[in-house]
Amino acid sequence: MDTLTLVAPTPPSSRWYRRAQAKKRGFGTPSWFAIPLLAFFGGIVAVPTLLGVYYAFTDWDGLSAVPQFIGFGNFIELFQQPKTMTALGNTVLIAVCVTVVQNGIGLALAAGVNSRIKSRNVLRTLLFAPVVMTSIIVGYLWQFLFVPNGPIAQIAEVFGIENLNMLGNPKTAIWGVIIVVVWQHAGYSMVIWLAGMQGIPEEITEAAALDGAGSWKRFVHITWPLLRTPLVINLTLSLISSFKLFDQVMATTQGGPGYATQTLSTLLYFEAFQFNNFSSGIALGVIVFVLTAVISFSQMYLFRDRNAS
């Protein structure tokens, strides 16, 4: 905290002196500029999060004033319950599938939009629109599309699939959720890929074209290797946001049927607010945090390593 209470030295009056001082150490910015920000950060983020992490190791029920410290009790109890393992498995499956499919589709769309086609600006806008929409609304929109005898069931019938009940069937429900998330965020991936593609100087691809490289070869040998930054951003963003997935599940399946689409975040909500197991709920939050931290750091490490060699 001592850095916070530092006060800028009172400026001596002579301009010459001030200028000499500035040369010597540069003008600092007084720390009081950051006091409101750090107060908010401390009060709303840091202290409650640290308290939460502590509560994860206690038997806190949200009411008792003095929770008992029980070590890893909550975690052991959670991992002994099949529903936790199901939620963990679902979360990982969703995260991996969403990351691969969303970024794959996003890349294809970006390549298509980053061309000479006349409709590129209109298409880019339309494809991005779902990103800004409220995810709970997107969830209900798709719940209707997936309803038995609804639009998608009718389209599936044309392809010979009878009585499709995507979200009602425990086997298919999770794929329904994945489709919803991919639909909403593919435009986001597209825009990040696009920003990377537009940073590639046109001379490089033109030179390759003159040397007779077709568009596929140009993409594989020139564009793709230069897309490392958007690749890292896209992977990190989609993995982290799917590990925290909550809204779309609440709107489409509420974690059902049974536990078929329960994610760590929905389980956290039900544990804490339906069953009043506050400390187990927070323990689930800590598990989500450990997962995201491991993913983020391993991605940073992997990509830094490759760049260095």
Place this chain on the structure above:
Amino acid sequence: MNRYTWKTLVLEIVMILAAAVFVFPLWMLISVGFRPAAEVAKNPMGIPTSLNFDNFVGAWVEGELGSAFLTSALITVVSVLVLVVIGASGSYYFARSRGVAGMRWYAIVAAGMMVPFQIGLLPLYRIMANVGLTGNPIAVILISIGIHLPLTVILYTGFIKKIPPEYEEAARVDGATPFQAFWRIVVPMLMPITGTVIILNGIGVWNEFFLPLLYLSGTDSVTIPVRVYGFVGEYGADWGKIFAGLLMASLPVLVLFFLFQRYMIKSFGSGLKG
């Protein structure tokens, strides 16, 4: 390479077809609300035969969307305003402090990006209950500010670091106080990044569901996402009315998006490079 060849035409057609598949759910969002429930049940993909606003009136009145809009707007505007003020000034210290203290604090705040806010949300719930703020939009505003602080700081600090310090130093040499240098010299240069901060945080706060669900559900002042969550439950299978509500609830964001699409897409694309 720059000519429009037959290959470009094929690509154009393929892309338009792909976009049509992609946009189909949006077309459903617009069309279903204009059709009576019985007709939707019979033929879910039908085209509206007339502009029927019954569903919209019903959803607006029974769904109490009007007051939900006001609550959402209040929470979003106040949160974003505070984020801009404390984010810009705090980041100015992080980027320009003498020595390493500023960047240390920056690293701590930026690391908040990775922490799921649910961990802190439960203890906060207890704290807010103690001070009587559960059910009060103020609690949602305070916590929204906390949630979006790390991104705001990352955006502002990255931007300020790229501004050469000579401008402020010249002003300081001429006797400006640190506040004057910040207000008159730095703030005017922050306009582009402030636009990005407003867009990303505004959309983030407006769309947030978990937080207002915990703090506001069951009260008179709920936000749009919580209200939508509530009335879908109440309407059962009356998809016409539900979709009228969904369309009205998504209109403000969609209209703003289509008006400022170029700028918004740029914000989302560039905002995360820092």
